Amino acid sequence: MTTLRVVCYLNQFFGRLGGEDKAGVGPQVVTGAVGSARAVQQALGEAGTVVATVLCGDNYVAEQTERAVADLVALVTAQGPDLVVAGPAFLAGRYGVACGALCAAVQAQLKVPAVTGMHAENPGVDLYRRQVYIVQTGGEASRMLDEVRRLVALGLKLVRAEPLGAPAAEGYFARGLTHNTVVSENAAERATAMLLEKLAGRPFASEVPLPDFPKIPAPRLVKTLEGATIALVTDGGLVPQGNPDKIEALNATRWGAYSIEGQQGLDAAKYDNVHRGYDTTFVKQDPHRLVPVDVARELEQRGVIGKLHETVYSTTGVATTLAHSARMGREIAEQLRAAGVDAVILTST
Amino acid sequence: MTPVAVMVGANRIVTAAGIIHPMGNAELSPADEKALRRRIVEKALQALQTEVVRPTVFTSE
Numbered sequence: 001m002t003t004l005r006v007v008c009y010l011n012q013f014f015g016r017l018g019g020e021d022k023a024g025v026g027p028q029v030v031t032g033a034v035g036s037a038r039a040v041q042q043a044l045g046e047a048g049t050v051v052a053t054v055l056c057g058d059n060y061v062a063e064q065t066e067r068a069v070a071d072l073v074a075l076v077t078a079q080g081p082d083l084v085v086a087g088p089a090f091l092a093g094r095y096g097v098a099c100g101a102l103c104a105a106v107q108a109q110l111k112v113p114a115v116t117g118m119h120a121e122n123p124g125v126d127l128y129r130r131q132v133y134i135v136q137t138g139g140e141a142s143r144m145l146d147e148v149r150r151l152v153a154l155g156l157k158l159v160r161a162e163p164l165g166a167p168a169a170e171g172y173f174a175r176g177l178t179h180n181t182v183v184s185e186n187a188a189e190r191a192t193a194m195l196l197e198k199l200a201g202r203p204f205a206s207e208v209p210l211p212d213f214p215k216i217p218a219p220r221l222v223k224t225l226e227g228a229t230i231a232l233v234t235d236g237g238l239v240p241q242g243n244p245d246k247i248e249a250l251n252a253t254r255w256g257a258y259s260i261e262g263q264q265g266l267d268a269a270k271y272d273n274v275h276r277g278y279d280t281t282f283v284k285q286d287p288h289r290l291v292p293v294d295v296a297r298e299l300e301q302r303g304v305i306g307k308l309h310e311t312v313y314s315t316t317g318v319a320t321t322l323a324h325s326a327r328m329g330r331e332i333a334e335q336l337r338a339a340g341v342d343a344v345i346l347t348s349t
Numbered sequence: 350m351t352p353v354a355v356m357v358g359a360n361r362i363v364t365a366a367g368i369i370h371p372m373g374n375a376e377l378s379p380a381d382e383k384a385l386r387r388r389i390v391e392k393a394l395q396a397l398q399t400e401v402v403r404p405t406v407f408t409s410e
Contacts, residue, residue, distance in 0.1 A: 218360035218401045225394055236371070282370040288386060289366075289373030295387045305394065345393045348350065349368045 004048030004159060007079045008037035009072065009086040009102050011095045014141075015055040023094075025057040027071040029079070039145045040085050043152035052079045058094035061101070069101050073109055076102075081112055083155045088117030088147050089124060091139040096124025103132040113158035117151045120173070129173040133158065136171055174209070211322050221343050223306070228342040231309035233332060235317030236283065236290045236349040237275025238266075247315055249276035255315035255328045257335065260308075265294035277318030278349050290347055309341050317348060355404040361396040362406045365389050 012022040014036040033041040033050035086099035103114035117135035167174040197204035245256035266287040273280040283290040365371035
């Protein structure tokens with residue numbers, strides 16, 4: 001069996017350059033295994049050789065990530081590795097983000113497997129777990145060799161293109177990928193078994209993990225209503241006739257911005273609705289049943305609100321992925337903020 | 350759909366008039382329908398002025 005060429009990535013601390021005083025040092029390479037890369041060599045045994053250790057200070061990477069990662073990838077490339085092992089970073093945030101970014105870049109550019117390891121609360125996990133195999137570690141380096149053995153075991157499987165088990169079995173963070181597997185019990189039997197475990201108060205694991213919705217702090221309306229600009233937004237599929245922005249009928253990735261300037265209300269003849277998740281007959285008859293421009297305009301004219309924002313934002317919220325929803329929300333919010341909007345009424349079906 | 354809105358963490362949620370016409374009701378007269386819509390929007394404006402610390406449902410009736 002050929003001996004694999006392995007390159008390790010470490011920060012200034014685990015690479016024995018120094019502590020926070022050395023966090024600004026730039027990318028560099030040392031021949032062989034230094035610092036915690038020695039544990040990688042130990043875990044590899046006969047299977048591979050740590051040919052080089054690439055090092056960089058945490059602050060250096062954090063402050064100029066793109067450039068630092070490009071330089072680090074160049075250093076890694078020069079070593080001709082079969083496998084890259086970054087970290088483990090445990091709970092060190094800057095280090096974890098650097099490990100994730102480097103592994104993602106190495107995989108994409110060198111087509112070489114890369115693994116890293118972190119604690120569940122390291123910010124690098126959420127940023128990179130979809131792209132990179134991140135082994136779950138403890139928070140501290142007290143069991144370094146044990147943790148590194150698990151990184152190396154996973155890395156060797158990747159290099160050898162051996163089939164990987166489920167995230168929980170292999171000890172890495174779920175990447176959000178779906179694999180088909182053949183199981184002996186059908187869905188009804190598995191669901192019944194799960195229900196019996198639940199009724200008995202025993203632990204059970206769902207096969208369909210629910211998305212994790214982060215808690216968003218509720219902002220306060222700092223102005224009085226009489227001085228506030230209010231915008232109308234909808235995920236109910238309102239579009240102008242002809243759907244100029246080609247907003248999808250479901251699984252939307254696009255949104256539209258439609259002017260209502262000078263309009264007392266929405267003229268049904270000028271609007272359509274592309275939402276394929278509810279019966280749109282009634283909102284096509286009268287778009288105000290979805291977006292209350294008529295009433296909001298009257299409240300503006302009566303001085304109840306300071307101003308009705310002259311642009312309505314719209315998309316379709318049906319089978320829309322959480323990632324696209326979050327992105328579209330962010331994009332619309334940026335425009336609203338730039339336009340000086342103080343609050344939003346979002347009508348949803 | 351307000352339970353979904355609570356689950357995903359929307360902070361200020363106003364119950365409206367239904368999935369197929371959240372801001373109206375085709376069975377009402379035009380004047381009554383617009384009054385219904387106005388009540389929902391006014392409830393939304395009231396919600397915007399209310400401090401909340403968790404997903405909170407405001408009922409419009």
